[in-house]
Amino acid sequence: MGETTRAQGAVPPRGGAAEAAGRALAGAAPDGGAAVRPGTPADAVGGVRPAYVAAPADPAAAAAVLAVAAEHALTVVPRGNGTKIDWGGPPRDCDLVLETTSLTGIEHAVGDLVVRAGAGVPVADLQAALGSAGQRLAVDTVVPGSTVGGMVATGLSGPRRILHGPVRDLVIGMTVLRADGVAARSGGAVVKNVAGYDLGKLHTGAYGTLGVIVSVTFRLHPVPPALRLLRAAAPGPEALREWAAAVLHSPTAPSAVELDWPPEGDPELAVLLEGAAAGLDARGAAVAAVLPEPPHHADALPPGWGELPGAPGDTLLRVVAPPPEAVRAAAVLRDAGRARGILAAVRGSLGTGVLHAAVPADAPPEAVAAVVAAARAALAGAPGGAVTVPHAAPPVRAAGLDLWGEVPGAALMRAIKDRFDPGHRLSPGRLMEGI
Amino acid sequence: MPVPVGPEALVPRLRAICGDAGVLTDPAQRRTYESDGLTYHAELPGVVVLPTSTAQVAAVVRLCAEEGVPFVPRGAGTGLSAGALPRSDGVLVVTSRMRRILEVDVEARCAVVQPGVANLDVTRAAAPHGYYYAPDPSSQQVCSVGGNIAENSGGAHCLKYGFTVNHVLGLEIVTPAGDVVRLGGKVAEAPGYDLIGAFIGSEGTLGIATEITVRLLRAPERVRTLLAAFPTMDAGGRAVSAVIAAGVLPAAIEMMDALAIEAAEAAVACHYPKGAGAVLIVELDGPAADVDAQFAAVTALCREAGATELRTATDAAERARIWKGRKSAFAAVGRISPSYIVQDGVVPRTALPEVLRRIADLSAESGIRVANVFHAGDGNLHPLVLFDDAEPGAAERAAEVSGAILDLCVEHGGSITGEHGVGVDKACHMPDMFSPADLATMDLFRRAIDPAGIANPEKLLPTPRLCGEPPGVRTDVHPLVASGEAELF
Structure with missing residues (x-):
């Protein structure tokens, strides 16, 4: 993967300020509650290598790390298992990767069909735990290996969303660390609850730009016979x-x-x-x-059911459109690709009109841009239609492809970002321009 | 910041926007709007406007923003948390004249409606095509879709189908600055932050929805409704737990206690089994074979839990008869008590038996009767706290019992409101459920969308004026308070 140069010099940063930040991070949580090490090339986020990686042992340690990061004005990108760490735009800057994999813990209230899970819990582990009680979180495995936090932060849902809704519909409560390290909870532990703003909706699919998810409470469903x-x-x-x-x-x-x-x-x-x-x-x-x-x-699901099309590393296009238009847009997208020698695989939900198309990672960036433009043009006038690029292969990213297109409500989104993260230190640039 | 003016100063310009008939200034006319469904909170609105288009709503709100005048959105006024309580220094924006169903799109399975459309009218428009709109609050004959958006309304069937937020694909909103923004469309999962999800349930504090695209569901192949009578609430509760534990997800599970049954009988002669300590209504819907299998299971589980009588409905008329008592329950308690408070709280389903016993204790200790009608499947309690307002001190004692029930809900890990909303009524209870940091974070969101604080102010979040200063020693001043951007709760 091509590693870009950080805005502020080589990686990791040397000099007094950086060292002071590193020392402060190491001492952020008492009793070694947060292991801190220098970032390596393997830690790069969208090609941007972090100066430090911190792995807090629990939410309190994570809060302490974020508070130190705030004090030192460090940019922070949260990471679970890293299966989608190259998704979204590359961060404008990344001083610290905050690993959530130690934020584990599953509290399953079986009789209430509710579970609270730490952000670092692998979704597969969660499903196994729930399955032993005849219950499930009604989201399919879209990217194997994802953690709860990563799945929620990217808002990834699979085929069953037609009946149970996308993942955001299953989130009933969330605890998030703000940019200043303060923990804030919204929602609760009961399915039916309209007390206060449902901020969990904002964090679902926000790519960690508004806060760091530490735990999520979900509503569950019985496993059908x-x-x-x-x-x-x-x-x-x-x-x-x-x-x-x-x-x-x-x-x-x-x-x-x-x-x-x-x-x-x-x-x-x-x-x-x-x-x-x-x-x-x-x-x-x-x-x-x-x-x-x-x-x-x-009478059984085939291997790979619900997973994204294509191979890991492919450029991934997401087509969201009223179901009839979604199919037409997929056809336009494939034709536009074929005309340029690109064969795209398409998969997704016809019931809800959310499809993914995989374009081989080595496709020429200008051809990929043409395919995206063709699909966007096909959806002009479709109410709610949008083509985004959740993952761009490095050459495509480097060529400056507009990953998001025109996003309705972008001004309101920027206003929210400015309030939640006034210093723009949380995953800056991973979600849309200015966010 | 403009120097705030009184709303009466806006009248000529409001008339220019909405026409003479769209602006009410006469006190008698304004009096009609002094409260929503929670009538003990009342205030005469400064001015009432009745816009007929998005452009009019936007122009009204822009004017309010320019002049620093607060506005309060209102749909049909059926809300039960005083979320639409007007302000004497503000403009009440009523959406009742925006009541056109703009489109029913069968292939995309959605409908596009204006905010003043009654909830049930969406289903009426979709029914000829074999579809329906799932959220069904009890007031669905009159409550508006716009109001449902503000409150994230649920209903008896949200156990299986979720709330308003799970059924909205697109919104056109007028922001507190008066800008028109379209979000989503005929498909969910728009890119970027889920503004639709966060707007729904925001109680009019983030703007006004002026056009709504709702998801329509295919009418189920089969619906079966069961009424089961039990000698005690505990026995009924055991049946509920057994049904859930068996992996059955009914469309609805409703429960009523003896006092609620008595009231319903007096009001609508629903002929529920005589002498029952509790009745349970279980509705199952879906593919025929699934419903039949589940129905057999539920029937057996009710018998095991000690049901003394079971009645089943297989057609719409029989179903309506079973639901009649339940749906009339709130109004029906008027037959057995001069006054009552409808409470709305939630507990984890497994805590229901314990909480119901504690409510019975509260009732016995205080001498205040409490009738219980609730959505048992999701633990959403609607205790009806009965009192006689002619009796000195009774209203206060009833309010105390009602508040204590909320405390019980929070104590058991539940919520202070499952569907009625916070509004004015429960703003001061928010700190029972959320920490100061939680509330300050919610306020960050509010201020992001409404920096001037003119959209339905003093609703949803507690303020010192409403609730007094919080107890405890404050050690420092929040930076947002210091900069004048935020208020303390």
Whole structure:
């Protein structure tokens, strides 16, 4: 990965101020509550190497580290397992990576269908713990290896969002450390709660630009007794769009209606049904009834279900649009790529209109820019339509591709950022211009 | 900062914006708007405006911003936390004349509506296509979608389907500066901060929603409703726990105690089983086979928990009969008590039996009767605290019991409000649930959107004027206070 030079000289910074900051960080939490070490090239965030990496042992130590960072005006990027650390824009500056992996702990209130989990808990571990009680957090694994904090900070949701909503709909409470290190909680431990502003909504998908998430409380769902996955290859995007609309209009209550469109070949429709085993035949038949040919069916999910298309390192485009337009935009995007020798894989939720397209990491930046522009143009006039680039391969990033496009409400977002992080020290630049 | 003027000084310009018929200055007309559903908080609004378009709302708010005059948004006025309590020094912006359903888009499964549209009218518009709008607050025949946005309204079916925030895809808002901003559209998950999610439930303190795109759900294939009578509340509570533990997620689980049953019987003759200590209403919906399997399970679990009678509804008319008593419960207590307070608190579901016993103790100790009607599935209590306002001191004692119930909710890790909102009524209870830092952080958000503090001031967050100075020794001054940007709570 290409490492860019920090705004303030070589990495890690030398000199009295930097050393003082390092000493202060090391002493931030008593009894070695926060291990601090110099950053290495492997710690780079979007190509920007941090001067220090701190791994606080608990929320109090994390708060102490952030307070010291505030005192020394250090820029801070929180990191979980780092699976998406190269997502978003590269930080304008990064003095300190704050590792959340020691912020663990799972408090599962089984009878209340609620769990509180530390930001550093791997989502897979959380699901395993919940599964042993017959419950689940109704989010699919989109990026394997993610922590709770990373999943929430990037707002990543998978196929089942059609029934249970995206991850933000499952967050009922959150504790966040502000830029000054002060802990602030919003929401609570009960699902139904309208006391105060739901600040957890702002932090979900904020890429750590408003605070450092230390724990999240989620609502849970019972694991359904059985599932069935129906798959059918469509002759083209228009047929697929019609099929998806017909399935969604049927009273079969699917948990997911997915598009899987490999780099070459026809798009495939996948419909996930969950519920009583006795009902799956009838529901499956109702789905089949709206398709021209009988679909393939399976009683288990295939490996990689719900994961992003393409390979790690690919440039990732996110298409958000009313479902009919989303399919059309995906087709435009693929055609624009093909015309430039780029084969893009597309996957995502047809029920909610959120698709991801993977463009090979070595695609020429100007071609990627053209593909993004074509997809954005295809969505002009679609209410709520947007094409963003959650991950840009280093050459694409270096070429200055506009990752976010025009974001409605950007002025309000900047106003929020200015209040929460007046010094713009938290993940500066990872989410949109000026944030 | 402009020198604030009285709202009456704005009248000529407000008339120029909204027309003569859209501006009410006559005291008798203004009196109609002096309170929302929580009538013991009342104040005559300085001026009332009834805009008919986004442009008019924006022009009114911009004028308020220019002149430093506070404004209070109001929908149908059914709120129960005095969130729409007017200000004598402010403009009340009523959205009731913005009541057009602009579009029902079946393929994108959404509807675009103006804020004054009644909640139930969205479902009425979607029903011919086989769809419905899920949030169903009890006042859904009259309450407005705009008001639902402000309060993040729920309803009996939010156990399974969530709240307003889970069903809004797009918003057009007028900010406290008078700017029109469109967020989202016919799809959720817009890029950047989730402003829609944070705006919903902000109680009119961040601006006014002028156009709303809501998600529509496909009508379920089957709906079955069960009414189960139990000898005691404990037995009913055991049934609720057993249903949840069995992995069943009903669309609704509602519970009423003997006093609430008595009131409902007196008011609407719902013919619930005589002598029951508790009734439970369980509604299941979804694919037919799933509903049937779950229905069998729920029926068995109710019997095991000691149900003395079970009734089932399979069609809409029978279902309406079962729901009649529950839906009329709040109004019905008027038949058995001259006055009452409707409380709204939440406890973790597993704490329900304990909290209900403590409420019974409170009632016994104080001699104040409490009828319990609640959303048992999600632990959302609506105790009705009954009193006779002709009896000296009774109102105060009732308020004490009502407040003590909130304390119980917080003590058990719950919330001071599950769906009615904070408004004025509970602003001073916010510190019971949140730390000063939590509240200061919420205020950062408010000030980001409304730096001048003119959007529904003194609602939602506590202020010294409302609640007095907090107890305890203050060791330092918050920098935002020092700079004059924030108030102390």
